[in-house]
Amino acid sequence: MITLALAGKPNCGKSTFFKAATLADVEIANYPFTTIDANHGVAYARVPCPCRDLGLQCDQCKDGFRFIGVGLVDVAGLVPDAHLGKGLGNQFLDHLRSADAIIQVVDASGGTDAEGNPVDLGSHDPMEDVRFLRYEMAMWVSGIIEKHLPRLTRAAQGKEPALIEHLAEALAGLSISAEDIRSAIDATDVDLFRADADALCRLSDALVTINKPMVVLLNKADMATEDMLNTLPVEMIRATAAGELALRNAASAGLIRYLPGDPDFSEIESVAMTPQQKKGLAMIRDVMKRFDGTGVQQAVNHAIFSLLDLIVVYPVEDETHYTDGKGRVLPDAFLMKKGSNPRDLAFRVHTDIGKGFLHAIDARTKMRIKDTAELKSGDIIRIVSAAK
Structure with missing residues (x-):
């Protein structure tokens, strides 16, 4: 499984991001080193599911979107001179060994110093945190x-x-x-x-640039001044992890309809909410309008599809009905490296399938394709193999 790591100084919102992205039960507190041991969970890359275009009913997607699991690791916070062992540095850096890409969580509000201690909003330059991690x-x-x-x-x-x-x-x-x-x-x-x-x-x-590509997530952007945000590069993702967590909790409680990555949410008319709940959701909606969402799902997708340049391929056993042997429509979605071919997909499905590979069929065209053909994102492929 592809693994993303959450990196950043203490108290920048990494654990909030982790909980929002995975809905795992982790400790969140306003003091440094809340996370001592790495938290491991599963986040999801979001892509449109092919079932809608094909006019099929698929049980694997949600409202026409497929969510594909990726590993997410929230590691201990990093402080300056971590490479010399300061703070929990050696432990932090060791947890990054297996990460395919890194989401660097930065406190865009400038409300925490270099070691994660609370300070007045805007008094710390977020770009210092961006630079010191690398x-x-x-x-x-x-x-x-x-x-x-x-x-x-x-x-x-x-x-x-x-x-x-x-x-x-x-x-x-x-x-x-x-x-x-x-x-x-x-x-x-x-x-x-x-x-x-x-x-x-x-x-x-x-080597770090090549081997551990990073996307910068400007967390707590809703608390930052416009002047502060305007000084930060536009390619960095503006986000509110706390807002995303609130939306996912509200959706789980049946208060709203919200799909991770949506630019907005909708209230359920039959559900009564308190004035405080309505006010809180209205504030989150205002932030989402400013940043086109909460930024959490956007960061995961950016890491998967832009930094790692992965594609999504759907293997099937029946190219006519787009099903597996049990009749399930588009049962699997695999994240593959760009440039992968049908033989690579066969080995991804199962080693024996790869060893017995004979040929592949493009389910959309019903045409046989070469084993060296480069797969495209959204391809639906039947693998024909001598293996049973």
């Missing part, structure tokens, strides 16, 4: 490389390809590959045999 991660990776490099350079005997392979083995626990290292070297022009501390920092920063 710096801490780069310094962490740099420290690991520096530790291993003398031994690895001796083993490589002056041959760069060998050194890259040795370094990739040393960094395998961080999910950093030899290809990642080659790309980082090309981007920075660092000579590993002669690299000093500054060069290793540049290389490590490039």
Whole structure:
């Protein structure tokens, strides 16, 4: 399963985001290091389900949208000099090893200092938090490389390809590959045999950029002044995790109709709400109008489809009725790397199916397609295999 990590300093709203995205029971409090051990849950990427276009009735979607599970990890808050062990730094950084991408949660209101302590709204620059996370991660990776490099350079005997392979083995626990290292070297022009501390920092920063892509979520944007928000890059997602959590709880309680990722919600006429509930929902609606939603689902989708460049493919056993062997319409939706082909999909369904792969059929066209054909997002594919 694809895994996203929530990163940021303490008290920026990571646990609120996590609870909103997963509806898991986690502790939320207004003090640093609420999260000590990482919380693990399942969030969902949202895509339109093909059933509507095909005129089918599908039991796998909600109001025409398919929600596909992805792992979500809320790790301990990061403070400056975490790579030196300050705060819970080493523990925090270790939890990022298996993440495919990172959602960096930033307090856009400027109401918490660099270590997560409450301060007056607007008194802390959110961009400082944006910059220091990548710096801490780069310094962490740099420290690991520096530790291993003398031994690895001796083993490589002056041959760069060998050194890259040795370094990739040393960094395998961080999910950093030899290809990642080659790309980082090309981007920075660092000579590993002669690299000093500054060069290793540049290389490590490039590795983090390549291997751990990030989207910045400007949480508590509803509490930030317009002047503050206008100073922050437009590509950063404005959000209110607290608003999303309130909407999901209200929907679960049957007070409103709301689908995660919708730009608005609707009241249920037959349900009576207190004046306080109505006022709270009205305030959230105003925020959603400003930011085109709460930002929570948008951040998950951005990480999955923009940062990781994944597509959604639907395998079926019957291309005529778009069903599996039990007659279920479009029963599965798989997140696949862009550039994947039908053989890749066969192995994703089951190793034996992949080993016995014969050919594939595009269910929409009913035409056989090559095993090397590049799949597109929304494709519905029947795999024909010798395996049973």
